[in-house]
Amino acid sequence: MIYHYDRLWPNHPFVFHIPYQEVGGTDTKRIKYFPSPPDIKGTVLHLLAEIDDEEWIYWCVDDKYPIQLPTDKVASLISHAMRSPHIDGLLFCRCRATLSSPWFTLHPHKTKNLFGDVYLERKTWSQIWIHQILRAKVLRHLFKHLPDHIPSAKAMDDLKDEVPKLPEHRLFVTEKNYAVFGESTRKGDITQNCYESIVEAGIELPEWFQQPTGEYVTLGKL
Incomplete structure (x- = not known):
């Protein structure tokens, strides 16, 4: 994942926080390693522990x-959102339920930023x-x-829906899609697109990722 951000967006502003249990790595300007609990809930809360609620x-x-990112546009969207006190999250990949079931996932009203981009x-x-991008809260x-x-990670798809989303936590998605992402795994097995991406990048495949599913799974279309 980090390899692709560096490749597609060489001057990206991110510092990636990577949790680990036993095998960490060497910190760099763009990568920081954090010893963390083994469970995903504990890991995320641990990574957030020192971050203020309002921090992005x-x-x-x-x-x-990421597979495709129009980086100048994405950078502009992120910059605008981070300067907007009424926004607590912005997704710039509109796909799946936010695209196919807007009646269920989105409010009917629209808003525009200063550049004419429509947010839902x-x-x-x-x-x-x-x-x-999201505020830590x-x-x-x-x-x-x-x-x-x-x-399991898959169980979180259903478990998240049992948590009420607070109305004061205002999350938006761009009406137009601005990104294409690939999924790395399906039910614990490596997808065909991820397998080919790793091979093309010259990254050594883990022993348990030697056999791809044959399935291409991507999110968003440009």
Whole structure:
């Protein structure tokens, strides 16, 4: 994932916080390693522990990676959102439920930024796992209210919907899509697109990722 951000967006502003249990790495200007609990709820809350509620973070779970990013546009959207006191989250990849089921996932009203980009306000947690900017309080609220025992990453798709999204946590998605992401795995197996991406990058495949599913799974279309 980080490889692709560096490749697509060489001057990106992010410092990636990487949790680990046993094997960490060497910190750099763009990567910081944090010893963390083994469970995902504990890990996320640990990473958020020293971050103020109003601080912005770029939420990017590593089971997805960028394939296409119009970086100048994305940078402009992020910059505007971070200067907007009424925005607590902005997703610039409109896909799946926010695209196919707007009656369920989005409020009907629209708003525009100074450059004419249209934002739609989200009323559910749909697409919360896709890379996006969020204020820390949004993620902290979500993960604090998830159960302590989460049987699998897949289970979080349903568990998140049992946590009320606070109306004062205002999350938006751009009406137009500005990103394409790939999914790395399906049910624990590496997707075909991720496998080919790793091979093309010359990255050594882990022993448990030698056999791809044959399935291409991407999010968003430009």
